[in-house]
Amino acid sequence: MTAHSDDLVFVRAEPARALPPPLTRTGVPGWLRANLFSTPLNTLLTVVTIAFIVALAYPTIRFLFVDAVWSGTDGAACLPHGGREVGACWPFVYERLGYFTFGSYPLAQRWRVDLFFVLLAFGAVWLLRLDAPRRDLGAAYFFVVLPIVSYILLCGAPAIGLPAVDTALWGGMLVTIVVATVGIVVSLPLGILLALGRRSRMPAVRFFSVVFIEFVRGVPLITVLFMASVMLPLFVPPEWSPDKLLRALVGMCLFAAAYQAEVVRAGLEAIPQGQYEAARALGMRYWRMQRLVVLPQALRVTIPNILNSFIALFKDTSLVFFVGIFDFLKTVEIARVDPKWAAPTVSATGYAFAAAVYFVFCYSMARYADGLERRLGRADRR
Amino acid sequence: MADIEKVEGHVADEDAVTVSGVYKWFGAFNVLIDVNLRVRRGERVVICGPSGSGKSTLIRCINALEDYQRGEIVVNGMELTQNLKRIDEVRREVGMVFQQFNLFPHLTVLENCTLAPIHVRRMPKREAEELARKYLARVRIPEQADKYPGQLSGGQQQRVAIARALCMHPRIMMFDEPTSALDPEMVKEVLDTMVELARDGMTMIVVTHEMGFARQIADRMVFMDAGQIVEINTPEAFFNNPQHERTKLFLKQILN
Numbered sequence: 001m002t003a004h005s006d007d008l009v010f011v012r013a014e015p016a017r018a019l020p021p022p023l024t025r026t027g028v029p030g031w032l033r034a035n036l037f038s039t040p041l042n043t044l045l046t047v048v049t050i051a052f053i054v055a056l057a058y059p060t061i062r063f064l065f066v067d068a069v070w071s072g073t074d075g076a077a078c079l080p081h082g083g084r085e086v087g088a089c090w091p092f093v094y095e096r097l098g099y100f101t102f103g104s105y106p107l108a109q110r111w112r113v114d115l116f117f118v119l120l121a122f123g124a125v126w127l128l129r130l131d132a133p134r135r136d137l138g139a140a141y142f143f144v145v146l147p148i149v150s151y152i153l154l155c156g157a158p159a160i161g162l163p164a165v166d167t168a169l170w171g172g173m174l175v176t177i178v179v180a181t182v183g184i185v186v187s188l189p190l191g192i193l194l195a196l197g198r199r200s201r202m203p204a205v206r207f208f209s210v211v212f213i214e215f216v217r218g219v220p221l222i223t224v225l226f227m228a229s230v231m232l233p234l235f236v237p238p239e240w241s242p243d244k245l246l247r248a249l250v251g252m253c254l255f256a257a258a259y260q261a262e263v264v265r266a267g268l269e270a271i272p273q274g275q276y277e278a279a280r281a282l283g284m285r286y287w288r289m290q291r292l293v294v295l296p297q298a299l300r301v302t303i304p305n306i307l308n309s310f311i312a313l314f315k316d317t318s319l320v321f322f323v324g325i326f327d328f329l330k331t332v333e334i335a336r337v338d339p340k341w342a343a344p345t346v347s348a349t350g351y352a353f354a355a356a357v358y359f360v361f362c363y364s365m366a367r368y369a370d371g372l373e374r375r376l377g378r379a380d381r382r
Numbered sequence: 383m384a385d386i387e388k389v390e391g392h393v394a395d396e397d398a399v400t401v402s403g404v405y406k407w408f409g410a411f412n413v414l415i416d417v418n419l420r421v422r423r424g425e426r427v428v429i430c431g432p433s434g435s436g437k438s439t440l441i442r443c444i445n446a447l448e449d450y451q452r453g454e455i456v457v458n459g460m461e462l463t464q465n466l467k468r469i470d471e472v473r474r475e476v477g478m479v480f481q482q483f484n485l486f487p488h489l490t491v492l493e494n495c496t497l498a499p500i501h502v503r504r505m506p507k508r509e510a511e512e513l514a515r516k517y518l519a520r521v522r523i524p525e526q527a528d529k530y531p532g533q534l535s536g537g538q539q540q541r542v543a544i545a546r547a548l549c550m551h552p553r554i555m556m557f558d559e560p561t562s563a564l565d566p567e568m569v570k571e572v573l574d575t576m577v578e579l580a581r582d583g584m585t586m587i588v589v590t591h592e593m594g595f596a597r598q599i600a601d602r603m604v605f606m607d608a609g610q611i612v613e614i615n616t617p618e619a620f621f622n623n624p625q626h627e628r629t630k631l632f633l634k635q636i637l638n
Contacts, residue, residue: 277447278484282498282550283473285466292497297488 063087063345064352078343088349089341096335100353103171103326109163112153113174119146119153120181128368130375143185154178167245171326173357175245179252179317179327184310186253191260195268196290198261209261216258222322225251229323248320256313263305267298300376307369311362329354396459398423398554398585399444404453406439413439414450415609421554426586428596428617431606432632437589440606441556444587445476458553474502477547481559483539485531485546491518492527495546503550510549517545521575537568541575548579555579557588593636597621605629 025034036046067087069078078089093100102110123146126138154174156164170178197209216224228251233241242250271294279289299306321330335341336350399421406414413436421427429437442448444455446462446469455462457472486494495514499505505513518524521541523534531539540560547555557576561569573595580586580599590596596603596617603620605613605628613626624630 272482272484274480274482274484275486278478278480278486280447281445281473281476281478281480282546283470283502284498285470288501292501293486297486300488 063348075339075341075343075346078341078345080344086345088352089343089346090349092335092341092343092346092349093353096331096338096341099172099335100328100331101173103174103331104169105165105171105174106163106169109156109165112156112162112165116150116153116174117177119149120177130372167243170245172331173328175320175325176314176317176328178245179249179320180314182249183252183256183313183317187256187260187313188306190253190257192264192295194257194261195264198265199268213258213261216255217262221252221255221316221319224255225319225323227251228254244323245325248323248325252313252317252320256309256316259309259312260306263302263309264298266305267300267302268294270301271297303373303376304369307365307372311365314361314365315358328357396423397421397456398425398458399587400454400456401440401444402454402456404440404443404450404455406436406443406448406450406452413609414443417453417609417611419604419611419614421585421587423553423585424583425601426580426588426599427602427604428600429587429589429604429606430591430593430596430632430636431612435606436609437606438558441478441558441587441589444556445473445478447478474550475553477550477552477555479540479543479547479555479557479560481562483531483536483543483563485539485543487531490528490530491523491534491542494531494542495549498546499549513549514545517548518542520548520578521545522571535568536564537571540564540568540572544572544575544579554585554587557586557590559589559591561590561592591636593621593633605632607632 023030037043064087067085069086069089069091072078072089072091073095075089075092077091078086080086098107098110102113105113123138123142126132127135127142132138152160152162154165154170155167156162158164194209194213197205198213200206200209225248229244229247232247232250236242275293275297276289279293284292318327318329320327321333326334332350332354336347397420399419401417401419404414404417405412417436417440419427419440429440431437439448443450444457444462449464458475460468460472460475462468462472485491486497489497492511492514495517496507496510499510499513500507503510515524515527518527521544523538523541523545526534526538526542531542534542544555544560560576561572564572569592573592576586576588576595577599586599588596588599600617603613603615603617604611605615605620605624605626607628613620613624613629615625619625620629621633624633
């Protein structure tokens with residue numbers, strides 16, 4: 001039955017059948033046509049992009065794998081031979097891996113750092129997996145047990161047979177992970193308090209929060225680190241003088257907290273006034289309302305931004321070397337100029353390795369943020 | 383809802399809410415001017431009036447969502463002061479339903495209803511859930527308990543909001559234009575729920591433009607204009623023989 005456009009009255013006698021899509025819309029050719037070659041401009045962009053990827057990937061793969069040197073005991077193995085430059089010098093990374101991971105932490109005590117990594121990874125998985133059992137215990141473990149155990153483990157406790165290890169000996173991935181973890185764990189709650197303070201109705205609290213946030217945000221991280229490292233000792237008696245790593249940690253946490261506060265505040269601004277009113281009408285006071293109604297929603301909308309600032313924080317840890325702390329990047333920096341490994345490609349290898357390590361950490365965080373956002377997004381429809 | 387009738391029964395001679403000589407200013411603007419109103423226990427009072435007349439502000443003052451600068455409000459024998467503890471006590475007596483529902487979008491329907499009983503009333507979780515299911519059944523949406531507010535229609539959300547308020551066992555329920563944000567075909571389901579609540583003897587103060595509903599449930603009609611109460615009357619007299627010129631004009635506009 002056909003309807004003509006000039007029909008004034010039309011009644012369908014039976015339902016029309018849905019047809020399968022035409023062949024040009026399905027399968028690989030359909031997809032290619034629709035996505036890559038739909039218009040001349042799109043075709044051109046596809047070709048240019050592919051050319052670009054090939055041009056970039058080819059030398060990278062050659063350097064990292066094809067021309068790479070895989071074994072050797074010193075820089076001589078990585079010297080050009082047969083008049084040709086070699087690729088990446090992997091034995092260098094392999095030999096210095098211990099230094100990259102532990103810094104100058106005494107060899108005999110490195111098992112303590114390994115144990116710390118395992119305990120931390122265990123806690124992180126327990127806390128971050130939304131379907132893990134007893135996540136309340138997980139949180140208690142992560143925020144109470146882990147810091148105490150880690151402190152004893154890493155700093156040492158001669159009373160129970162763990163020799164003290166001065167933080168000046170710490171280095172490499174250990175320092176990077178300690179600084180990043182402490183920074184992340186401390187800055188979020190501190191940032192939340194500052195954000196609430198900035199929106200407080202009490203002028204003194206608001207004033208303090210605004211001044212702190214704006215001051216810290218107005219200076220570069222390096223300045224904060226220098227100030228923490230140079231000025232902090234001026235405020236406390238010399239015999240209490242906090243050690244160098246602790247000073248850097250304090251600076252890092254304060255800096256990250258100020259940024260976190262602004263991220264959280266953006267989330268708080270997004271909560272409609274009605275939510276506050278409903279909570280108050282149900283008899284909730286300030287803290288209960290924040291904890292049960294406001295923050296769960298505010299943090300949920302800001303998770304991508306919070307995770308984003310964690311990623312930034314993780315990379316910013318490399319700045320602690322300015323105050324004399326040997327983080328991961330600094331150990332690579334020191335190792336690459338070691339005369340034993342004097343060869344043209346050693347520096348590039350070290351940097352490539354460092355980049356890969358940072359990438360693995362940061363990309364994992366980004367993937368986790370994505371997954372979390374998607375899971376929590378289900379409840380976001382209003 | 384026998385328990386509410388019981389509660390209402392033995393003190394039915396007292397006033398639920400007394401508002402005397404209340405003034406309120408927003409900046410220099412006088413939003414409430416010498417407002418006096420008594421609501422008896424078990425009474426249903428409907429407040430109407432043009433927008434901006436101060437109706438919402440008045441009922442928001444009654445549970446301290448807004449403060450007022452002069453006069454006195456007494457709820458169930460307790461004078462409303464700026465004392466936080468007293469405000470909590472008053473809010474425990476008063477359930478509030480908002481125009482925009484204001485459900486908590488991050489919690490399921492059931493969790494919306496149990497949140498305050500568990501954390502404010504310190505009720506065990508199981509008991510709170512039983513209570514919540516009972517009230518969700520009363521507002522006829524027991525099957526939606528595990529959904530999120532965003533998955534419900536406006537009418538369903540507003541009924542959840544009513545159930546959420548009832549879970550705190552309030553003695554007085556206040557409604558701030560509960561159907562104004564709803565699509566027309568959902569207004570009736572919410573009004574029906576409110577009619578049932580009225581039939582059970584709940585003390586109700588309702589701000590609404592639904593005049594048919596007002597005629598059906600109101601014991602008294604209150605008409606406000608420009609921050610003042612202009613007329614208080616029985617529904618028959620109010621609709622058939624309004625006294626004040628302003629009331630006549632308003633009814634003429636709204637009923638046509």
